[in-house]
Amino acid sequence: MLDLEAAASQQVLHYMNTLTGFTAKDWRAIYPALTIVSFKKDDLLLEPGKVCDALYYICKGYCRTFYNKDGKEINTAFFFEDDIATNINSFARGERSDYAIQAAEPLTAIKFDKQRLYAAAAQDPDVETLGRKCLQSIAAKQEQHVAIYKLMTAQERYAYLAEHYPEMLQRVSLSQLSSYLGIARETLSRIRSRK
Amino acid sequence: MLDLEAAASQQVLHYMNTLTGFTAKDWRAIYPALTIVSFKKDDLLLEPGKVCDALYYICKGYCRTFYNKDGKEINTAFFFEDDIATNINSFARGERSDYAIQAAEPLTAIKFDKQRLYAAAAQDPDVETLGRKCLQSIAAKQEQHVAIYKLMTAQERYAYLAEHYPEMLQRVSLSQLSSYLGIARETLSRIRSRK
DNA sequence: ACCGACCTGTGATGATCGTCACAAAATGGA
DNA sequence: TCCATTTTGTGACGATCATCACAGGTCGGT
Numbered sequence: 001m002l003d004l005e006a007a008a009s010q011q012v013l014h015y016m017n018t019l020t021g022f023t024a025k026d027w028r029a030i031y032p033a034l035t036i037v038s039f040k041k042d043d044l045l046l047e048p049g050k051v052c053d054a055l056y057y058i059c060k061g062y063c064r065t066f067y068n069k070d071g072k073e074i075n076t077a078f079f080f081e082d083d084i085a086t087n088i089n090s091f092a093r094g095e096r097s098d099y100a101i102q103a104a105e106p107l108t109a110i111k112f113d114k115q116r117l118y119a120a121a122a123q124d125p126d127v128e129t130l131g132r133k134c135l136q137s138i139a140a141k142q143e144q145h146v147a148i149y150k151l152m153t154a155q156e157r158y159a160y161l162a163e164h165y166p167e168m169l170q171r172v173s174l175s176q177l178s179s180y181l182g183i184a185r186e187t188l189s190r191i192r193s194r195k
Numbered sequence: 196m197l198d199l200e201a202a203a204s205q206q207v208l209h210y211m212n213t214l215t216g217f218t219a220k221d222w223r224a225i226y227p228a229l230t231i232v233s234f235k236k237d238d239l240l241l242e243p244g245k246v247c248d249a250l251y252y253i254c255k256g257y258c259r260t261f262y263n264k265d266g267k268e269i270n271t272a273f274f275f276e277d278d279i280a281t282n283i284n285s286f287a288r289g290e291r292s293d294y295a296i297q298a299a300e301p302l303t304a305i306k307f308d309k310q311r312l313y314a315a316a317a318q319d320p321d322v323e324t325l326g327r328k329c330l331q332s333i334a335a336k337q338e339q340h341v342a343i344y345k346l347m348t349a350q351e352r353y354a355y356l357a358e359h360y361p362e363m364l365q366r367v368s369l370s371q372l373s374s375y376l377g378i379a380r381e382t383l384s385r386i387r388s389r390k
Numbered sequence: 391a392c393c394g395a396c397c398t399g400t401g402a403t404g405a406t407c408g409t410c411a412c413a414a415a416a417t418g419g420a
Numbered sequence: 421t422c423c424a425t426t427t428t429g430t431g432a433c434g435a436t437c438a439t440c441a442c443a444g445g446t447c448g449g450t
Contacts, residue, residue, distance in 0.1 A: 067342065067345075067346055069346050074345055074346055076341060076342060076345055087338075088331060088334050088335050088338060089335045089338055089339070092328075092331045092332075092335060093335070099342075125320040125323060128320060128323050128324060128327060129323060131327055132323060132326055132327040132330060133287075135327060135330040135331055135334055136283065136287045136330055137287075138334055139283050139330055139333055139334035139337060140283050140284045140287060140288070142334060142337040142338060142341060143282075143283055143284055143337060144284070145341060146271060146337060146340060146341055146344070147262065147271060147294075149341070149344055149345075149377075150262075150269055150271055150344075150374075150377055151262055151264050151269055153406090154406085154407080173426095173427070173428090174427075174428065175426090175427065175428080179345075182344075182345055183407075183408085184407070184408050184409075185427090185428080186407090186408075186409080186410095186428090186429080186430080187406085187407055187408075189428060189429055189430080190407095190429085190430080193429075193430090348436090349436085349437080368396095368397070368398090369397075369398065370396090370397065370398080378437075378438085379437070379438050379439075380397090380398080381398090381399080381400080381437090381438075381439080381440095382436085382437055382438075384398060384399055384400080385399085385400080385437095388399075388400090
């Protein structure tokens with residue numbers, strides 16, 4: 001168990017280092033905000049209607065965010081290893097989430113507790129910088145996602161994923177992918193079969 | 196001209212205050228990064244292919260971001276008074292922009308120069324916090340935009356804009372709006388005429 | 391008031407996609 | 421291995437939307 005924690009710590013530390021230079025002091029400041037958490041498949045990291053009070057750094061497994069639209073689940077994102085999963089709106093403004101975050105596989109993550117993270121940021125500017133860079137990469141990812149959505153047809157979007165995120169096609173089922181691409185399951189099946 | 200500058204300064208100061216508590220010290224730190232800039236209608240705030248080296252706080256007028264897809268312009272966002280217009284991807288990572296930012300009306304804005312902004316942030320943590328909050332609100336806006344895109348039909352999206360951003364329908368022409376909503380100009384015209 | 395450029399409305403037509411229905415295939419326990 | 425559950429493929433059909441074409445309308449400038 002300690003081995004697991006050590007490995008996860010190494011992983012998140014490496015991630016934070018890629019975002020901003022991270023010293024021992026910074027690690028000491030942020031360390032109290034972190035805990036290792038595990039979820040079984042289908043467990044919810046965030047329930048719709050609740051306020052999001054944490055960021056989750058994904059160590060192993062993946063999760064999805066989905067809305068419930070007239071009884072149907074619409075996926076809006078998938079988070080894999082080395083991604084940060086959260087509801088920014090809810091986290092930042094304290095509003096209730098209107099979607100769920102759910103483990104799509106058995107999941108190991110590092111939880112960044114909001115209260116303690118803010119405390120760490122107040123005390124150490126580098127933590128604030130880390131937060132900004134983290135948001136930056138989330139915003140950049142979203143910007144790109146909106147773009148492919150507006151610029152491409154369903155078929156082109158699928159090809160784009162195949163090119164840029166091939167691991168997503170491997171790990172996410174066709175049914176789950178279809179709503180992410182904004183098309184019906186049957187349509188995605190047909191797109192995939194042509195050529 | 197000094198009056199104009201004073202008014203614009205007041206405006207941006209008020210905006211920054213809504214994001215984070217802003218003291219005289221913070222103002223002194225960030226002030227050197229700011230300049231007032233004006234654009235004529237159709238002037239480019241950011242040319243496609245260039246690196247984005249500034250944030251623009253919109254004082255008066257509005258601008259749009261658009262991709263060029265096979266010779267057609269696809270609008271992805273509109274920025275009005277009290278919005279921040281920029282290409283986050285390009286600004287943060289120094290990559291070349293693959294879209295343009297263009298004044299859609301005569302435009303007055305406050306330009307936040309990237310280099311000087313970073314210098315200010317290094318010297319004053321509150322500027323860093325301002326940057327984070329600014330990114331937060333951009334990311335939140337984008338998240339919402341993706342959602343309405345995935346959850347709604349063309350007609351519902353139009354109704355959503357009418358409800359939540361009525362001023363956008365007033366100021367943006369039908370032709371410009373249609374690509375923003377992801378539909379053909381003709382379709383939007385028909386949607387608007389039914390009921 | 392006039393002209394030209396641009397924006398908006400509208401019809402006809404075909405392509406794409408969603409929906410419903412069901413069959414086939416894969417998956418995961420007992 | 422076998423069965424139940426879930427996932428995926430496929431056909432038929434209708435709805436929605438893109439495209440092309442053109443007519444009417446609006447607006448600014450001279």
